[in-house]
Amino acid sequence: MRLPIRLFAFGLCLPLLGASPSMEAAGIQDREAISARVEAFLRERLEGRGEALQVQVQPPDRRLRLDACDRPLEAFLPSHAPEAGRVTVGVRCNGARPWVLYVPARVSLFARVWVARRELRRGGRIVRADLVLQRRDLGTLHGGYLLASDSPLGQSARHRIARGRVIRPGDLRRPPAVRRGARIDILARIGRVQVRMKGKALGPGHIGETIQVVNLSSGRRLDARVVSAGTVEVPL
Numbered sequence: 494m495r496l497p498i499r500l501f502a503f504g505l506c507l508p509l510l511g512a513s514p515s516m517e518a519a520g521i522q523d524r525e526a527i528s529a530r531v532e533a534f535l536r537e538r539l540e541g542r543g544e545a546l547q548v549q550v551q552p553p554d555r556r557l558r559l560d561a562c563d564r565p566l567e568a569f570l571p572s573h574a575p576e577a578g579r580v581t582v583g584v585r586c587n588g589a590r591p592w593v594l595y596v597p598a599r600v601s602l603f604a605r606v607w608v609a610r611r612e613l614r615r616g617g618r619i620v621r622a623d624l625v626l627q628r629r630d631l632g633t634l635h636g637g638y639l640l641a642s643d644s645p646l647g648q649s650a651r652h653r654i655a656r657g658r659v660i661r662p663g664d665l666r667r668p669p670a671v672r673r674g675a676r677i678d679i680l681a682r683i684g685r686v687q688v689r690m691k692g693k694a695l696g697p698g699h700i701g702e703t704i705q706v707v708n709l710s711s712g713r714r715l716d717a718r719v720v721s722a723g724t725v726e727v728p729l
Contacts, residue, residue: 520560520561521558521559521560521561522558522559522560522561522562522586523561524552524553524555524557525552526566527553527566527584527594527596528550528552528553528596530566530568530584531550531568531582531584531596531598532548532550532598533568534568534569534582535548535576535580535582535598535600536548538570538576539576539577539600539602542602542604542631543602543603543604543631544603544604544605544628545601545602545603546600546601546602546603547600547601547602547603548598548599548600548601549598549599549600550596550597550598551596551597551598551599553594553596559586559592559594560586560588560590560592562586562587562588562590562592563588563589563590564586564587564588566584566585566586567584567585567586567587568582568583568584568585569582569583569585570582570583571583571595575632576600576602577600577601577602577630577631577632578599578600578632578633578635579597579598579599579632580597580598580599580600581595581596581597581598582595582596582598583595583596584596599632600632601630601632602630602631602632603628603629603630603631604628604629604631604640604641605626605627605628605629605640605641606626606627606629606631606634606638606639606640606641606659606660607624607625607626607638607639607640607641607643607644607645607659607660608624608625608626608627608629608657608658608659608660609623609624609654609655609656609657609658609660610622610623610624610625610656611623611656612653612654612655612656613650613653613654614650614653615650615651615652615653616649616650617649617650618647618648618649618668619645619646619647619648619649619650619665620646621646624645624646624660626641629659634659636659636661636663637661637662637663638659638660638661639660639661639662643662645660645665647667647668648665648666648667648668649665649666649667649668650664650665650666651663651664651665651666652664666699667699669697669698669699669719670698670699670700670719670721670722670723671694671697671698671704671719671722671723671724671725672694672697673694673695673696673697674693674694675693675694675723676691676692676693676723677691677692677693677694677706677723677724677725678690678691678692678723678724678725679691679692679706679708679715679717679725679726679727680720680724680725680726680727681726681727681729682726682729683729690708690709690710691708691709691710692706692707692708692709692715692717692725693706693707693709694706694725695707695714698719698725699719700719700720700721701718701719702718702719703716703717703718703719704716704717704719704725705717706725706727715727
């Protein structure tokens with residue numbers, strides 16, 4: 494039984510690479526079929542992800558001779574591989590004479606993303622006039638991006654954002670679920686019994702954060718965890 498042969502389309506040299514043209518005969522894998530399988534795989538995987546898609550596959554070396562696969566070629570992405578930009582797609586033959594080939598490709602996936610129309614200051618609340626939608630190649634945006642459907646409006650900037658820069662998810666912070674001085678509901682649970690009290694927030698807080706609140710009935714200060722907009726919970 495022959496073991497699978499692992500080849501890189503742009504790297505390794507095999508004894509068969511120097512084969513003469515006389516070896517162009519039945520039993521040799523069609524290189525165009527490999528390229529077509531890679532392109533079809535990428536287009537199927539990325540269909541509907543953006544507004545336009547361009548795929549350029551680097552054909553396998555013409556000197557490469559692989560046994561013709563007697564089963565449909567299987568394409569796959571190596572683990573943690575990107576889906577856009579410069580990518581490498583694996584093509585596997587699981588037939589009687591198995592082999593694996595890695596084929597480079599360039600994927601340009603275009604979509605509209607949010608871009609800073611002007612410089613945004615740290616902590617500033619983002620409004621529509623701060624932003625513009627621009628068509629970009631997602632494969633070149635390695636730091637992340639927000640699509641047109643991922644509206645950043647109403648959020649605040651974690652740090653200064655330069656004019657013309659693509660807005661990234663890590664650039665933004667959602668408004669606090671509880672604002673300083675706001676009237677809130679304080680929940681306390683004892684077994685299956687839930688007690689609800691009126692309180693006041695002594696500081697702002699996002700969901701999951703712990704803030705100080707005051708019970709308006711007793712005047713007692715408490716540490717409470719923000720569980721939703723306008724609601725906190727205290728442990729008992």
